[in-house]
Amino acid sequence: MASLDLCDLRLQDDGRFPWVVLTPRRAGAVELADLSYADQCRWLVEVDLAGRLVRALGEAWSRPVEKLNIANLGNVTPQLHWHIVGRRSDDACWPGPVWGQGSPEPLGQETVENARTIFAEFAKQG
Amino acid sequence: MASLDLCDLRLQDDGRFPWVVLTPRRAGAVELADLSYADQCRWLVEVDLAGRLVRALGEAWSRPVEKLNIANLGNVTPQLHWHIVGRRSDDACWPGPVWGQGSPEPLGQETVENARTIFAEFAKQG
Numbered sequence: 001m002a003s004l005d006l007c008d009l010r011l012q013d014d015g016r017f018p019w020v021v022l023t024p025r026r027a028g029a030v031e032l033a034d035l036s037y038a039d040q041c042r043w044l045v046e047v048d049l050a051g052r053l054v055r056a057l058g059e060a061w062s063r064p065v066e067k068l069n070i071a072n073l074g075n076v077t078p079q080l081h082w083h084i085v086g087r088r089s090d091d092a093c094w095p096g097p098v099w100g101q102g103s104p105e106p107l108g109q110e111t112v113e114n115a116r117t118i119f120a121e122f123a124k125q126g
Numbered sequence: 127m128a129s130l131d132l133c134d135l136r137l138q139d140d141g142r143f144p145w146v147v148l149t150p151r152r153a154g155a156v157e158l159a160d161l162s163y164a165d166q167c168r169w170l171v172e173v174d175l176a177g178r179l180v181r182a183l184g185e186a187w188s189r190p191v192e193k194l195n196i197a198n199l200g201n202v203t204p205q206l207h208w209h210i211v212g213r214r215s216d217d218a219c220w221p222g223p224v225w226g227q228g229s230p231e232p233l234g235q236e237t238v239e240n241a242r243t244i245f246a247e248f249a250k251q252g
Contacts, residue, residue: 030193031177031193031194032170032173032174032177032194032196033174033177033178037170040170041167041170044158044163044166044167044170047158048158048159051157051158051159052159067156067157067199067200067201067204068157068158068198069197069198069199069200069201070158070197070198071195071196071197071198071199071223072194072195072196072197073193073195073197073223074193074195075193075195075213075215075220075221075222076221078193087201089201094201095199095201095202095226096201096225096226097197097199097223097225097226099222099223100221100222100223
């Protein structure tokens with residue numbers, strides 16, 4: 001959906017949760033420790049942006065986020081990537097984690113386009 | 127188990143995985159974004175240390191870590207805390223997440239004391 005300074009940002013195709021994935025564009029990186037400290041500091045900025053975006057998506061979907069879940073698992077896909085998931089106490093998996101639970105609900109085209117618009121607003125704010 | 131500059135570091139009482147929890151000593155912090163940027167940069171250093179400690183525990187248990195899982199969920203316990211879990215492709219939950227899966231296997235006193243010794247070695251290295 002967007003290319004940030006360090007990471008590619010993608011919207012997860014699952015309407016159960018506002019959920020984005022940040023993937024640093026660093027070849028061979030698997031662990032956070034594989035990034036330089038400078039990259040890690042930049043990653044902090046982009047995780048913060050991703051969290052605000054997820055909260056904005058929750059508002060747009062009339063399901064305001066109550067808690068962010070931020071995680072690097074990478075047990076299936078080794079390339080370093082971070083999940084930022086907006087959770088609510090009435091969501092499909094609460095209070096458990098979302099990974100591998102239930103079936104994703106694909107996003108409609110309109111929802112994806114709306115997410116792009118929201119992201120573009122963020123990008124303007126820098 | 128230890129008080130770092132920012133976080134308390136605890137060993138999770140579950141012998142299925144080398145697993146520590148980092149809890150920043152910042153009253154009221156729930157999300158990573160509740161920490162100042164300076165605290166977040168310090169947190170990066172302590173997450174790195176925690177990851178190296180988890181790997182050292184894996185070595186000590188003759189179960190070298192293949193992948194770290196690093197996550198803030200906080201759906202049950204809101205106070206900001208981070209899990210750093212050493213995973214292996216032959217562990218009890220692989221490739222799924224560890225939270226809420228199966229039953230913890232309490233650590234013996236000897237294992238806990240050994241972990242303290244390993245941590246003390248790390249602390250000396252700074």
